[in-house]
Amino acid sequence: MSDPSSRPAARDIGGLDGTAPGPALDLLPAKEVVLGEGTPVRRLLPTLGRRMVGAWAFVDHYGPDDVAATSGMQVTPHPHTGLQTVSWLLQGTVHHRDSLGSDVTFGPGQLALMTAGHGISHSEQSPVPHPRFLHGAQLWVALPDAARDTAPAFEHHTTLPGSTSDGVTATVLMGEFGGAVSPGTAHTPIVGVDLDLAAGADVELPLEPDFEHALLGASGGADVEGAPLAHGAMVYLGTGRRSVRIRTEAPARLLLLGGEPFEERLVMWWNFVGRSGEEVTEYAERWNDGDPRFGVVAGFSEDQRQLAPALPPVPLKARGRVR
Known part of the structure; x- marks a missing residue:
């Protein structure tokens, strides 16, 4: 997805100075924006107080919308x-086309993973005809310096690994969780x-203590560590947690996002991630x-x-992870 603002702010992200030194329970506010020709989305990263969670640098959540x-x-x-870009649908379908020649329509439970690397362009549209409801998340992962200039690529994974137990079904989009490893390429x-x-779930899920984590309420509500x-909405869990307790009264869908705190300092402006203002200006x-x-x-x-x-009228500079 694209940042729809006509005057996008420069986001100075990365570095360890804003990483929680231990467990946290911080609610991250969402900003309402309109995407493309009128799709409303809730922007949760970057947001006031936090710019990244691990390498996750951008989180948009939309729907369910009657389209x-x-x-x-x-x-x-x-x-x-x-x-x-990591595209994830709970309802609906999206038609992805890019400058590599990829032409894919994907739906719920399928991973659409695009690596921009050196540079790519793409479009995202609801096909004709399309389902009544559209609901999902668009996520960006910052590439480390060693991979940021890699050749662009697109992956479409129609099935993903996971597990079911104690009232929760976990599907692994990226990385490893509970012994299941995603086929998506991670850098x-x-x-x-x-x-x-499920309704009435009360689970203690394992976490990697060296990671920082956040939970996005994608559908329905939940109680996370008593909050x-x-x-x-999204809650930031900090670092150092070996588990997180989640309870529900009604069925709910959450997205767990995490990773090693991202050490490199970046400039993110519009749809570009670079290492300096001059580089982003050139893009x-x-x-x-x-x-x-x-x-x-x-x-x-x-x-x-x-x-x-x-x-922007002022130079773009790379600073830290929080405002």
Whole structure:
């Protein structure tokens, strides 16, 4: 997905100065934004007080939205560098096309993983016809310096590993959880898990203590370590936890996100991740000039490309993980 703002703020992310030195239980506020031609989303990362959780640098949650009488998601070609996009649906379908020639329609339970690396462009649209409801999450993972200039790639995994016990079904999107390993390519120690919890569940889930973690309330609500987590909200759990207790009264879906705290300092602006303001400025200029670095998404005219907005009037600088 693309940042829809006409004046996107520069996000200075990375570094260990903002990493919790131990367990935390911080509710992260969401910001309402409109994507593409009218899809409302809740932006949970980066947000006030926290920019990253492990290598997870961007979290948008949307729906469930009734799109029966609309065109649904309509995000036309836009570029990315230095990151991976992780697309996850709970309801609906999305048609992905990119400059590599990938042309895939994916639905719930399927992982769409795009590695931008050196540079890529893509589109995301609801197909015609499409299901009535659209509900999911769009996540970005920052690539470490050793992998940020890698060749772009796209993976579509129709089945994912996981387990079911004690009223919770865990599906592993990225990394390893409970002995199950995702087929998705990861470039840093990371974990992403869909947790489908039955009504009345009361579970203690294992965590990697060297990771920092967060939980997103993707559907329904839950009690996390005694604190309420509502639909569309996210709670940051800090580091040093070996487990987390989750209880539900009604069925719920949560996304567990975590990873080793990301040491490198980055600049994230619009749809680009770089290491300096000058680098990000160059990405924007080259995309707007039609540089072949980002390729072309078939099926769209030149005027359908999303151009990079005007850069901020102040220099883009890499700082820390929190404001």
